[in-house]
Amino acid sequence: MTTTISRKDKAAARAERRRLAAMRGRRRLRMDDVTVVDESALKKAVWGSVVGNFMEWYDVGVYGYLAVILGRVFLPDASGTIQNLFSLGVFAVTFVARPLGGIILGQLGDRLGRKQVLAFTLLMMAAATFLIGILPTYGMIGALAPALLIVLKLAQGFSTGGEYAGATTFITEYAPDKRRGFYSSLLDLGSYLGFAAGAGFVGALQVMTSEGFMYSWGWRIPFLVSLPLGMVALWFRTHIEDTPAFVEAQAAAQEEQDGNGATTPVTRLGDVEDAIIATENGPLGLGALVxxxxxxxxxxxxxxxxxxxxAYALTSYMPTYLTTTLGYDAVHGNLLTLPVLVVLALLVPVSGWLGDRIGRRHVAVMAALAGVLTAVPAFLLMGHGQVWSTVLGLLLLVVPVFLWVGNQSSSLPAMFPTHSRYGGMGISYNLAVAAFGGTAGLIMEALVASTGDRLAPAYWIIAVELLGLLAATQLRESARQPLLGSMPTVASEDEAQELVAQQEENPDLDVEELFATAPVSVIAQEPSAQEAAVEVSVAEQAEQDAREALRRAEAATAEARRAEELARAREEAVQV
Structure with missing residues (x-):
């Protein structure tokens, strides 16, 4: 919808932009601008986020390691290839709903709060996983069984669409700037431990029970366990508070809405520049966000x-690849990847720690290069056919995976400002996971089936990693820096005092950029003596520039008048 505005309103908008720019230019960091993290609140936030992701990836691990069995249970009359493609296809279908969940839950998370939406996603995930455990099979209700399985996986996908985007947003907004990478990477530590727990549970059942038991109702047990696990995780998640950054942003938005903050002129919807000003402290709608x-x-x-x-090639696809392509039995195909998953989980925080020190962009470039260089050797080693070579090949794939996932949990949310961070992550992350993550196993299995080449998955990985390398070079560096639209976050009062005292010399703090994206309520305050001095200096320079411009204008006017007089004199001389 387009609203026509008058020239007077346009002039007011331009004046408002100039006023805001002037205030941003003179603002300097003060002690009350800096958020000192409460250690107990940070620990609760970390645990509340980690247990939620543990629950989400527990289900991914369970389904991935039961994919072969589920294909035969829900599509018993099909060929082995069709059964495998069905299981992987159902897994991919889960990701169809993720973008929708990311868009809807992301917008709600930016409006209602991170905590409430994260509690909802966890409850929905646990319920859907439990219902899969009590789902009737094909032998009981026919074709309705696989249809219901798809519906429940879609529900899981919808909830997961808001889970990772919200959890990463939550942790990054709580963590101190200097250790954001490490704390955020703990989220993925929980993810892969959850995956390993789900895979280990399935593997233990396969070892301790018979194949017939697993095909009858043993496959249900890991899904049923999700309900009590989900309740424990929900307890943790409901005992945390929303992030200081979100609370401050909400307070600032409410202050402006009540008319206590800076006046914001009415502007035309759909105009990007006006949209930014109109929603200075509030979340952007989907169209304006894009x-x-x-x-x-x-x-x-x-x-x-x-x-x-x-990542999904290593976690969800490997059990199928080892079983159907390399000929391992289902038990060994599953168990061979378990130690690899544990190693991966323990290495993830190393990537976050590394990003805090050398920068997120450098780690992202390293991850992409590692993916390109290790893909073919890893699949060649696995294709050698020995247990040692298979494990070594899997460990090679761990290198790019741990570099990627431990780094992106802190680097990606930092691309967006506080008021639209959840929404931005919800859209971009889930669209990519749906298009590439959820379909990774299906694409790779289809490539192997159509070409007969065991290295086909490696070629696909290399192609995507090369695109990732290009994007990594464009990643905004955010290590040790405040998040967009947020003030600095530190671990202690001493660090806050040092930050304020050395703000002009700090290489990780760009004061001009900090206040260029700060909410209006932050910059629209009475200036300190230092800020007033800066404002005077800027005003004096502007006055000097204006006087110089006036002098040049007067000189130009005088010159024009002389030229006019000379022209008139020449014309009069010709007439005479």
């Missing part, structure tokens, strides 16, 4: 595609 941050959304999309193609 128009304003299309470049950031695109970079995040490609980075997530590169990370999840190889």
């Amino acid at each position: 128009k304003t941050y299309w470049r950031e959304l695109g970079i995040v999309f490609v980075l997530v595609a590169a990370a999840n193609t190889i």
